[in-house]
Amino acid sequence: MHGIILRELKKYVEATLGKPAWTELLEAAGFAGKVYLPVSEYPDAELFALVGHASAKSGVPADELLQGFGEFIVPDLVQIYRSSIAPAWATLDLLEHTEKVIHHAVRMRDSTASPPKLAVVRSDPRSVEITYSSERKLCAVAKGIVRGVAHHYGERVEIVEATCMHQGAPVCLIQVTKLG
């Protein structure tokens, strides 16, 4: 997992669970004193261990924490990768171009980065269907990011996860419809 994501997790934990919580989580997960650099890749297991301890500490289910985290990281992701985001886009356009433009740019900028391969179809002018199949099974983060993107553009969306890998499906199918 990319250091940018782990640094964002630190920011999210401090914002939601309080400043000392991150140090406590690092200790609980066995990574005391660890500093995540935005230019490095880290084992996925570290993110999962930190989220597991954050969930145990806060009593908030991991799925809910991950959705909140996805929503939280959007403003910073949009800022860092602003050169890959066309000014004319709104929510559905950004989602439609995430794989071919934005995640592509992430891979070009850093060959060790491994954002998920998303298959995105603009099913009609008001909807997109996102097929998510990463072995990390972070569809909760994906749904949170969708919510964060809609918030960024001041739009309202309905998100339906029609199939989910956590329920045994081969892929997660996330349907997003613009409301209003």
Ligand code: HEM
């Ligand atoms: C501004 C737009 C976006 C940017 C700049 C961005 C960038 C990134 C980056 C840097 C990573 C970390 C890659 C790694 O760990 O090596 C990542 C991971 C991820 N991205 Fe995106 N992303 C964007 C939009 C989206 C959207 C719209 C979705 C889904 C709807 C999405 C889903 C995910 C997920 C779920 C991960 C976690 C890794 C995984 O599941 O395998 N991203 N993204």
